[in-house]
């Protein structure tokens with residue numbers, strides 16, 4: 594989770610500003626997330642130093658992201674991730690959106706995490722994952738990691754990864770993976786649970 598380590602290193606401390614504007618803010622966030630007051634303060638410090646306006650737009654998000662993956666092109670994956678964090682779908686991630694997502698990723702139950710991942714992979718947010726969506730996600734991850742990281746990687750690798758995903762997940766063979774299929778397969782399959790850790794490294 595190198596990104597969040599980076600956020601922790603940021604050094605402006607300006608929590609009072611944000612919470613003054615919403616006195617109920619801190620208690621509310623402590624109830625909504627699994628972060629302590631101290632952790633929220635550290636996260637806020639980092640957030641505020643990257644995004645003094647108090648919200649992140651997609652361009653800023655992509656810029657921050659690209660610093661972690663200088664060897665590849667992270668813009669597509671950052672775009673998908675942005676849409677998963679931007680729960681109000683209005684082009685801006687507030688501090689609340691940010692910590693809510695982060696809490697699920699870092700402190701949520703397995704089911705919370707899987708639901709979050711499903712929503713990320715479901716690019717058009719229509720409730721099911723198509724093979725095209727999975728291929729696009731895989732391609733964005735390969736692009737981000739950089740082609741040179743995988744000397745033998747073929748251009749067909751993202752597609753093969755997506756096909757493999759579908760062979761495991763699409764139980765009724767109707768061409769889409771639903772949340773029920775996703776949860777059922779993930780919870781039963783040790784390998785998939787392992788590969789979810791790949792997700793830990795790129796989020």
Ligand SMILES: *[C@@H]1O[C@H](CO)[C@@H](O)[C@H](O)[C@H]1NC(C)=O
Nearest residue numbers: 648681682683684685686687
């Ligand atoms: C998005 O919505 C949030 C909360 O409703 C608001 O604070 C923010 O200004 C909005 N951003 C844009 C770009 O409309």
Ligand SMILES: *[C@@H]1O[C@H](CO)[C@@H](O)[C@H](O)[C@H]1NC(C)=O
Nearest residue numbers: 625626627696697700701702
């Ligand atoms: C907090 O943790 C509990 C237990 O793991 C989980 O059920 C809950 O959904 C989590 N909430 C968030 C927002 O992470």
Ligand SMILES: [Ca+2]
Nearest residue numbers: 715717719721
């Ligand atoms: Ca979809």
Ligand SMILES: [Ca+2]
Nearest residue numbers: 763765767769
């Ligand atoms: Ca299906």
